[in-house]
Amino acid sequence: MKVLWNEEIVDETEVQIDLEDRGYQFGDGLYEVIRIYDGQFFMEKEHLDRLWACADKIRLTLPFERAEFSHRLHRFAEEVGIKEGRLYFQVTRGVCKPRLHDFPDPKEVKAVLTADIQPASRPLVKQKNGIHCGFVADKRWLHCDIKSISLLGNIMALDEAKQKGFEDAVLERDGIVTEASASNLWMVKNQKLFTHPDGELVLPGITKIKLREIAQALNIELIEEPFTTTELLQADECFKTSSVAEIMPIVSIDHQKIGTGEVGTITNRLLKAYSEVIKMTVQENKSEI
Numbered sequence: 001m002k003v004l005w006n007e008e009i010v011d012e013t014e015v016q017i018d019l020e021d022r023g024y025q026f027g028d029g030l031y032e033v034i035r036i037y038d039g040q041f042f043m044e045k046e047h048l049d050r051l052w053a054c055a056d057k058i059r060l061t062l063p064f065e066r067a068e069f070s071h072r073l074h075r076f077a078e079e080v081g082i083k084e085g086r087l088y089f090q091v092t093r094g095v096c097k098p099r100l101h102d103f104p105d106p107k108e109v110k111a112v113l114t115a116d117i118q119p120a121s122r123p124l125v126k127q128k129n130g131i132h133c134g135f136v137a138d139k140r141w142l143h144c145d146i147k148s149i150s151l152l153g154n155i156m157a158l159d160e161a162k163q164k165g166f167e168d169a170v171l172e173r174d175g176i177v178t179e180a181s182a183s184n185l186w187m188v189k190n191q192k193l194f195t196h197p198d199g200e201l202v203l204p205g206i207t208k209i210k211l212r213e214i215a216q217a218l219n220i221e222l223i224e225e226p227f228t229t230t231e232l233l234q235a236d237e238c239f240k241t242s243s244v245a246e247i248m249p250i251v252s253i254d255h256q257k258i259g260t261g262e263v264g265t266i267t268n269r270l271l272k273a274y275s276e277v278i279k280m281t282v283q284e285n286k287s288e289i
């Protein structure tokens, strides 16, 4: 498999990650997942905006200019040639010897970039049927707005849900629903859409940005305010969003049906609109090329 390793496109077997890479030692790094539809990056600008914003938050100096980095990613995607997939990349703070907790002087360390592209088709069957989730206590740190590669809190929550036979975890902090283990979480009540506001308790999702636009276009009122687990169980509809899952209906939580227990009307309208946006974006990009 071809991967991107700093400036080079190499076979994955050629990559050498130093034992003292701070990503490996401390989980000191950031990542992004960009959807590829018909060979094109979806919402690239927003993903790069978030990367730069997160780099500022953790005082990580990115070792590239934005335009050059984008060009590098596109050149890599062209070489790999996967039409429907997802681009994963991560940037760690780099190699620092000996292991020391302190942030190194940015002049003495260079961030390490790796990226790969995996095929991924749209999850249309699951979107039709919905998934079954369970509540799990959100025990993550208080910087959930940072797209950090340190995902132990998220993967432990997912594992807890899976151990109980659920497909994903709906995270709750002191009774307030935050997000899912790797997605933002939404509910519909009385034709209105609700999701947790951005801040330190949730990741500011890129799909969430798109959903705001779609909700406005469809005249669906969106309320970005915290809601409780009880309110969610009494909701008419529920779904999660991410670049990979897109809009994924959640039809039950802790074995309790949400609404009718089937994918709801508003969720279906949003799903349809999201598919149209994907199609339109791909067409617009093509006519620009």
Ligand code: PDD
Residues within 6 Å of the ligand: 033, 154, 179, 180, 181, 182, 183, 184, 202, 203, 204, 205, 206, 207, 208, 241, 242, 243, 244
């Ligand atoms: N996950 N919240 C969390 C905790 C996430 O990990 C993600 C994304 C999201 C949704 O963000 P976006 O819409 O930008 O994909 C929300 C990615 C896909 C992952 O970890 O693979």
